[in-house]
Structure formats: C-alpha cells, structure tokens
Amino acid sequence: MKRIPCLENGIFARSTLKPLDSVFNFDEEKKKISLLATNGEWFTVSGLRRTGKTTLVRSVCNTINAITVYVNIWEIQEEEKAPYVLDMIVNEIKNQLKRSRLKEFLGRFEKLSFFCVSVGIRARNQVRLEQALRNLVKKKNVVIILDEIQEMKREEEFFKFLAALHDETAPKLSMIFLGSIISLRDILEASYSKPLHGRISEEIVLEPLKEYETRLMLKKGFEQCDVKVKDEVIREASYRLGGLPGWITHFGRIAVINHYLGKKINVDNIYDKLVKEAEKILYDEIARAISEKRKLRNYIRILKHLGEHGEITVAETARLINKKPNTALIYLTYLIKAGLVTKIKNKYSITDPIIREVLAKKEIEREIKLRL
Numbered sequence: 257m258k259r260i261p262c263l264e265n266g267i268f269a270r271s272t273l274k275p276l277d278s279v280f281n282f283d284e285e286k287k288k289i290s291l292l293a294t295n296g297e298w299f300t301v302s303g304l305r306r307t308g309k310t311t312l313v314r315s316v317c318n319t320i321n322a323i324t325v326y327v328n329i330w331e332i333q334e335e336e337k338a339p340y341v342l343d344m345i346v347n348e349i350k351n352q353l354k355r356s357r358l359k360e361f362l363g364r365f366e367k368l369s370f371f372c373v374s375v376g377i378r379a380r381n382q383v384r385l386e387q388a389l390r391n392l393v394k395k396k397n398v399v400i401i402l403d404e405i406q407e408m409k410r411e412e413e414f415f416k417f418l419a420a421l422h423d424e425t426a427p428k429l430s431m432i433f434l435g436s437i438i439s440l441r442d443i444l445e446a447s448y449s450k451p452l453h454g455r456i457s458e459e460i461v462l463e464p465l466k467e468y469e470t471r472l473m474l475k476k477g478f479e480q481c482d483v484k485v486k487d488e489v490i491r492e493a494s495y496r497l498g499g500l501p502g503w504i505t506h507f508g509r510i511a512v513i514n515h516y517l518g519k520k521i522n523v524d525n526i527y528d529k530l531v532k533e534a535e536k537i538l539y540d541e542i543a544r545a546i547s548e549k550r551k552l553r554n555y556i557r558i559l560k561h562l563g564e565h566g567e568i569t570v571a572e573t574a575r576l577i578n579k580k581p582n583t584a585l586i587y588l589t590y591l592i593k594a595g596l597v598t599k600i601k602n603k604y605s606i607t608d609p610i611i612r613e614v615l616a617k618k619e620i621e622r623e624i625k626l627r628l
C-alpha cells in the first residue's frame with residue numbers, strides 16, 4: 257500500500273513530536289519556549305484540551321541543544337505518583353545518555369530507583385539524583401517536561417524535591433509544566449506546591465485558533481498532502497472544529513485517507529466519522545472531569561441540557577436541578593474549571609463543539625455512568 261508521508265510528519269500527523277514547520281502557528285510561543293528552555297527557566301504552558309500544548313512544547317524542545325525528558329503523568333495510575341515520575345525521569349535520561357557522547361555520566365543514574373524501595377532509600381536516591389543532575393548540567397543543559405501536572409495533587413515532598421533541584425541546577429536545568437489553565441493555577445497556588453512559589457517565571461497560555469487561522473491550517477495541511485480541496489469544504493470544516501488543532505488535524509487525516517481511497521471529500525461524512533472516533537475518549541474525559549463530585553446526577557443533567565440546547569443560564573440551571581441560583585452557580589463554575597464550559601455574557605455553553613455533539617447523544621448518561 258502507498259505510504260502517505262504527510263501523515264507521518266506533516267501538519268496532519270498524529271504525533272505530538274513533529275518537525276517545527278509542521279507545528280502550525282504559535283510563532284511567538286515557539287520563540288519564547290525555546291528561549292526560556294535554553295536558559296534554564298521554569299515555566300508553565302496551559303490551554304484547553306487539544307490546543308496543542310504537548311506538541312508545541314515537545315517539538316520546540318526537540319530542536320534545542322539539551323537532554324530533553326518528557327514525562328506524561330496521566331499515564332501513571334497509582335495514587336502516589338512521585339516515585340514513578342522520578343523513575344521515568346531517570347530512565348529517560350539513561351536512554352539519552354546511552355545514545356550520546358556523555359556515557360561517563362550513566363553510572364550515576366544507573367543505580368537510582370524510586371519505586372519498590374523503602375522511603376529511606378527513596379530519600380537518599382533523591383539526593384543522589386540531584387547530585388547526578390548537578391554534575392550532568394555542567395556538561396549539557398537538561399529540559400524536563402512534566403505533562404498533565406494536575407494529576408500530581410498533594411505530593412508536597414515531590415514539590416520540595418523540585419524546588420531543591422531548581423536551586424542546585426539553575427540556570428542549566430529547565431522545567432516546563434503542562435496542564436489546563438485552571439488546573440495549573442489551582443495546583444501552583446495550593447499549599448502543597450508552596451516550595452515552587454517564586455520559582456516559576458512565565459505562564460504561557462495557548463488559545464484556540466481563530467477561524468481564519470483554522471482555514472489556513474487546513475489549507476496548508478492539505479497542500480502538504482497534495483490533496484486538492486474546495487474552498488467551501490475548508491470554510492465549512494473550520495466553522496465546525498472550534499479552532500482546536502487536535503480536531504483540525506484529526507479531520508484532515510480522515511479527509512486525506514478518504515481521498516487516497518478514492519472517496520469524495522464530504523464534510524458531513526468526515527465530521528460524523530470524527531465524532532464517532534472521538535466518542536470513547538470524550539466519554540472518559542467527561543466522566544473523569546466530574547468523577548470526584550457528589551450529586552453526579554445534577555452534573556449529568558446540566559451537561560445533557562447543554563448538549564441538546566447549546567447554552568444555559570444560571571436561572572435555567574437552578575430550575576433544571578431544582579436548586580437555588582447560588583447553588584446552580586457553583587455547578588456551572590465547576591464545569592468551567594473542568595474546561596468543559598465557557599461563559600459568555602450571562603450564558604454558559606460547551607467549549608468544544610465535538611464534546612457538544614457527544615453530549616447530545618441519547619446514550620450519554622449510560623456511557624458516563626459506565627465509567628464512574
């Protein structure tokens with residue numbers, strides 16, 4: 257079968273590590289991230305889901321002269337995550353040292369392990385890790401990307417370790433924290449992350465693309481794939497994708513594959529396929545967003561209403577869940593915090609158009625409950 261290179265490393269590729277010219281837009285942010293990471297700054301990059309945080313940061317850091325470590329905390333299921341994060345950092349550094357000319361540093365990292373060891377050994381290993389990194393950064397800068405940092409709740413010891421690491425390695429080790437805007441703020445202002453206060457120098461926020469930017473991204477993506485697409489297809493698609501690079505590239509991929517299968521590019525069909533493919537992940541995301549809440553039924557009711565009607569006011573919410581407006585406001589504020597809802601004037605609506613599609617499905621309640 258024919259390979260389609262643009263889906264391997266082009267704008268529409270699924271990967272979160274791409275050549276920089278396949279990371280569309282965000283030119284200012286690219287420069288800034290590169291400068292900050294090269295100079296050992298500690299900073300945050302936040303934004304709604306699918307705005308492209310991971311892709312932007314990984315792809316930029318891949319171009320700078322440093323040992324870059326990427327850890328996705330979302331992958332760790334255990335309650336206490338710190339030992340796993342530290343092990344992932346150690347393993348990634350080892351992998352990179354093996355491939356570099358700095359093999360003499362390997363020994364110091366090889367002995368370190370954090371899970372399945374006693375707390376005492378863990379503490380000692382933290383000191384050893386700090387020393388090993390302090391030595392390594394004399395030779396080469398290190399950049400550590402911690403993705404989905406909101407998963408790291410209440411682990412004060414971990415943040416204490418990071419603070420010490422910051423002070424010992426500055427300005428040769430950069431740490432980048434990724435997460436949603438609101439969860440990052442919550443985490444970094446919490447008392448357990450106090451050790452980090454004053455050590456984060458910048459907060460970069462990624463916004464969804466404007467509609468004309470979405471059109472341009474689709475156009476460039478299709479051009480890279482050598483697929484000719486009518487302007488009205490681009491216009492209609494960009495209107496429906498909410499400016500979210502994750503959906504724009506997913507749409508592009510389906511369209512390109514259709515094209516190579518000899519099918520006509522039809523926005524409705526591609527959009528339906530996109531929603532279908534995204535459905536399961538989105539049920540998981542929605543369930544995870546509200547899972548810690550009591551009164552789940554009320555949340556589900558509000559979300560279902562939003563799926564069907566598109567928007568809701570505080571008074572309507574109060575009526576829907578049979579509570580006072582003050583209480584209704586608490587529900588809506590939480591949904592904003594979870595990144596699901598946006599407030600414009602006095603109306604609340606679903607931020608992401610594909611999530612709205614999913615919320616409008618009749619099986620939504622069953623699917624969410626299945627995952628709680």
Ligand SMILES: Nc1ncnc2c1ncn2[C@@H]1O[C@H](COP(=O)(O)OP(=O)(O)OP(=O)(O)O)[C@@H](O)[C@H]1O
Pocket residue numbers: 267268269270271272273278279280281282303304305306307308309310311312501502503505
């Ligand atoms: N600027 C961009 N140019 C090209 N492709 C992009 C861009 N931003 C994101 N993508 C693509 O969109 C998808 C989602 O991006 P990514 O995972 O980086 O988003 P995210 O903001 O980290 O999302 P999440 O909050 O779910 O982790 C990936 O497949 C990625 O390749």
Ligand SMILES: [Mg+2]
Pocket residue numbers: 309310311403
């Ligand atoms: Mg991400």
